[in-house]
Amino acid sequence: MELELALEERKEQELSTKQNIYAYIFEGRRYDIGNKLGFLEATVEFALKREDLKDEFISFLESIISK
Secondary structure, eight states: OHHHHHHHHHHHHHHHHHSOOOOOOOOSOOOOTTSHHHHHHHHHHHHHHOTTTHHHHHHHHHHHHTO
8 A cells, every 4th residue: 555655656746747737626426427337327417407307307217117
């Protein structure tokens, strides 16, 4: 574990001498859309948050769940 941290710190030091490094403190939920489940979770939550999709999407989900 210490070796991993030391290597990570070394990479950061090298990068910072070659280019600027920026960070952003993100508040909220993150989705890993690089995997299938994460992509589906993001899609469903996005659809449920949109007023123009929400009701129709809930009906769709209910219809496939009841099968």
